[in-house]
Amino acid sequence: MHTTIRIPDDVSEADLQKALGAQLSLGPARSVRLTFLDSFDWILSADGARLWRESSGGRHQLCWVERPAEPTYSVPIQGDVRWAADLPQGHLRSRIAPHLGIRALTEVGGCRIQRRRGGVRDGDGNNTLLVDLDRAELLGPSGSTVTVIRLVGVPGLERPFKKAVRKLTALGGDAGETADLLELATAAQGRFIGDYSSKLRLSIKPDQPSDEALRNILLTLLKTLRANVAGTIADIDTEFLHDLRVASRRTRSALTQVKGVLPAEDIAPFMTEFKWLGTVTGPCRDLDVLLMEMEEYHDELPELADALKPLLRTIQDAREEAYREVCAGLRSRRFASLVTDWEAYVASETPPDRRPDNAGVPIRETASGRILKAYRRTLKRGGNLGDNPPAEALHQLRIDAKKLRYLLEFFRNLYPKKEIDRLVRELKALQDVLGGLNDMEVQQDRLLGFARDLSSAPEDHAATLIAMGRLSAIMADRQEAYRLEFAERFEVFAHPKSQDRYRSLFGSGA
């Protein structure tokens, strides 16, 4: 029995006392600063959980409510909490870390509150209901002051809880979203819970003309790209750059895969610019991935940690340089023009006389044709690989699979969810292996490059080079494991039943 009720501003303390009865006893007011925390993509709050820092009198604690109507868990902390590893060990970390993963916690809203805590008591002074009265000043450009009351009932004593809810509701109290301090605090910052997700959220109608639907997709991708620029430059976590790159790559994929819908001559210059964006941001992403892998190797081979330190520093330095390139790119006039020109283009309409033949075709027809074609291409390339395919051939297959995946994701809401989900799942399993193979290939190349740099440095790096040899051997082992797994995953993907599914979903007349 928990609820939070927002009390209208004109309700006085005397009114509250009257509503909750003479036995309401509240302690003295305490000033508390609340700072709500979540990842940029709302990993925690989107599912109803709440995480915030409470600071009072120089002390800080993290508070956590996993689901609405659950009790507040709190734990003292010192300093800032940014990563899952910064969370105090125990209950909180075990609940949050698996969801948060590699994303950073950011401050998504805050308020200053005057809190009075106490309860409604019976004649013997026992609490029959616990009460927190918070007068909150929401911080932000559109801040305001609100009063919320949190009621915690006592099991077996439902009546006082229900009575209090009834009385407070009669005073104009609201237990809905307006009583949620996180909702209010984020709104004061001009944001809302779930205002960003790295997942594509598109809603296209099957009979929409193809060019209109494509522009809709491209606009959504542009929004995602834009949303990640500030976080990439601020280097909050690696996922900003990753999401930015995915949005850019999806854009290119949409333009090349859905052909004959927008005039080719319009698209060509933008393709060049998006390709440039990929080139500018690629090295930083590769090094981010390598650094994350290095953390895993560190856990697996702690005995090599010392010997690998010079390598780690070299990678970190290279990453810093690559990151500076990314920032320079994102701050450049070239990028600014790309974004503004692209937005203007995507928001416009193709004049009727320049509209390509396929522009007016219903999008479902276009989508089905493109998906089937991409599937067949992937199937053919995979089928022709033979027993011991060269890395380059697998790389090509990875790109084909990725294009197919993007198409399935762009158009997923045009088809039965269950069927599409199954195809995406099978494809993802294949992509994971192909991605792993590619990562190992790229990283071994990188390692070789770093080995050359280190061996030509004036210092003695013999121990590091030997350790890197072991690292390279591990990478080669993993690559081999991926190769063995590849055959199995591809078999599922290319299974006659799977082929039937693609045909029946996307074949002509479907």
Place this chain on the structure above:
Amino acid sequence: MKTIAIWTIKGGVGKTTAAVNVAHAAAATGVRTLLWDLDPQGAASFYLRVLPQLDGGSRVVVDRTTDLGWHARPTEFNNLFLLPADFSFRHLDLELDAAKKPRKRLAKRLEPLVDRFDLVLIDCPPSVSLVSEAVVCACDAVMVPVIPSTLSMRTLELVRNFVRETGRPHTTLLPFLSMVDRRKRLHRELVEECLAKEEFLRTTIPNASAVERMGIIRAPVAATLPSQPAAIAFHDLWSEVAVRADL
């Protein structure tokens, strides 16, 4: 989840005040704590302003078909819940005696709470009975308050033998000095003697008026007087117990 009892045979040695303050200290460090008031006098419930009454009375403690966790009452403090006492607990021995495997019953009753709490602290009545046996059987550690007096030291020996005979093989005995008045020479001497033994927790709990005032304020000392020596002592006591009990 760890289960720790605060128990001794002797009454009036600061058992319940220790239980309430240690539970509060544990909760304040982020340990999800359930204080189980098994004493029919209900003093722990009183201190935390919880009605010492349980729907179903002592049956709830024994009856495996009921959900013990449902009865956990929230307190005014985050992470701290209390299973209230009930006057019918005076018959708990009889209830347990009528049950199958009575010594293992409390341990069984606590099993479903393992995901909800990190620590169950049991405030026991000061007696030797079947209830004490069942409590000791359910515990990873038994905290024993010892006041600096010859009789209290003798009681510790009885408790030690009882825990050895009744407890699990790994049940740890955690004696600590309680109600210490440093102005008394005998107290000072006995404290020194006790602390020479490794098994005693290093923290001593002072005989402080702040602790006595808990009965008026009805809250743990640290909740209202956090800088009082007694509040600090209970915090330190908990820190030691947490290390010894691996929490």
